[in-house]
Amino acid sequence: MRYAVLVTGPAGAGKSTFSKSFITHLAASKRTGHLVNLDPAADPSSFEYEPTIDIRDLISLEDVMTELEYGPNGGMVYCFEYLLQNMDWLEEELGGYEDDYLIIDCPGQIELYTHHPFIPTLVQHLTRMDIRVCATYLIESQFMEDKYKFFSGVLSAMSAMVNLEIPWINIMSKMDLVTANPDDPSGGARNGLRKKKDVASLASRLFSALWRFAFQRHSSPHSSYLDPDPLLIATTRGDKSNDSNPRFHALNQAIVQLIEDHPLVSFLPLDLTDTDSLEYVVSHIDYTMQYGENEEPKEPHDLDEGDFQDLE
Numbered sequence: 001m002r003y004a005v006l007v008t009g010p011a012g013a014g015k016s017t018f019s020k021s022f023i024t025h026l027a028a029s030k031r032t033g034h035l036v037n038l039d040p041a042a043d044p045s046s047f048e049y050e051p052t053i054d055i056r057d058l059i060s061l062e063d064v065m066t067e068l069e070y071g072p073n074g075g076m077v078y079c080f081e082y083l084l085q086n087m088d089w090l091e092e093e094l095g096g097y098e099d100d101y102l103i104i105d106c107p108g109q110i111e112l113y114t115h116h117p118f119i120p121t122l123v124q125h126l127t128r129m130d131i132r133v134c135a136t137y138l139i140e141s142q143f144m145e146d147k148y149k150f151f152s153g154v155l156s157a158m159s160a161m162v163n164l165e166i167p168w169i170n171i172m173s174k175m176d177l178v179t180a181n182p183d184d185p186s187g188g189a190r191n192g193l194r195k196k197k198d199v200a201s202l203a204s205r206l207f208s209a210l211w212r213f214a215f216q217r218h219s220s221p222h223s224s225y226l227d228p229d230p231l232l233i234a235t236t237r238g239d240k241s242n243d244s245n246p247r248f249h250a251l252n253q254a255i256v257q258l259i260e261d262h263p264l265v266s267f268l269p270l271d272l273t274d275t276d277s278l279e280y281v282v283s284h285i286d287y288t289m290q291y292g293e294n295e296e297p298k299e300p301h302d303l304d305e306g307d308f309q310d311l312e
């Protein structure tokens with residue numbers, strides 16, 4: 001069985017950095033992983049880790065832009081169209097990596113996920129090649145600094161997610177940039193998480209913990225923000241301090257409701273400065289793909305077996 005993890009998300013979310021750390025982590029655990037660069041715009045000099053498979057061996061954005069005079073975005077679309085027309089190339093490259101993990105670093109053009117059928121088509125091809133696929137979608141923690149950015153980030157994650165019918169894990173990257181409030185009795189999102197046993201509530205607790213972080217840092221004078229319950233209500237109720245048009249309140253309320261009602265939109269925090277954090281995310285990915293199910297089952301380490309029954 002082969003496994004592939006698509007690393008997706010908007011530009012600069014930390015996809016390439018996460019992919020590299022993921023590979024390094026696998027190597028440290030004596031597991032074999034291969035980096036697949038699917039970003040035709042990647043700068044080769046920035047590769048700290050040489051990809052095993054590189055779309056730029058097939059087509060590069062630079063060539064498309066100089067030879068066909070495309071702009072960067074149209075060029076990216078062209079590259080992906082070209083890739084899909086040449087799937088035998090990828091198939092051949094993917095050759096025989098049995099029991100290996102392929103970490104597929106994708107480009108950051110959000111349109112590729114929301115407006116074009118590229119990723120779903122790619123997934124179909126991979127599945128046909130007998131590769132078990134899961135997708136990660138990274139949003140950087142700095143999105144939390146602005147609630148509208150956060151909304152749009154969450155909604156784009158949802159939009160990308162509903163386009164793909166494969167296991168999906170949202171990751172809040174760059175958590176090292178979020179400083180925990182020392183007054184927070186829960187001791188921060190991740191420590192709090194470790195105590196939680198219930199998978200169903202884990203997601204929403206994390207979500208509201210992240211939300212609370214954001215407001216504690218930036219809106220501490222507004223005590224009503226300190227403990228929003230449930231997560232996003234503060235944005236629409238009693239939030240007269242911002243300059244948003246009141247006409248949008250009903251729309252905002254509906255969006256809040258949508259996010260709340262959609263239990264799939266939750267995030268795993270990722271702090272690459274902390275090995276436990278990376279391991280936690282990797283164990284979720286392993287579990288999601290049932291990695292090595294015939295061998296030793298891997299489960300997120302701080303959860304009990306029984307917690308997963310509800311999910312099945």
Ligand SMILES: Nc1nc2c(ncn2[C@@H]2O[C@H](COP(=O)(O)OP(=O)(O)OP(=O)(O)O)[C@@H](O)[C@H]2O)c(=O)[nH]1
Nearest residue numbers: 010011012013014015016017018107108174176272
């Ligand atoms: N503080 C911090 N910075 C990070 C982290 N991950 C990535 N960065 C920085 O964020 C920037 C973008 O990181 P990349 O990994 O290139 O992001 P990407 O999603 O691959 O970007 P594109 O491929 O351009 O869409 C770089 O300057 C990284 O050094 C992280 O965990 N913490």
Ligand SMILES: [Mg+2]
Nearest residue numbers: 015016039105
């Ligand atoms: Mg990248």
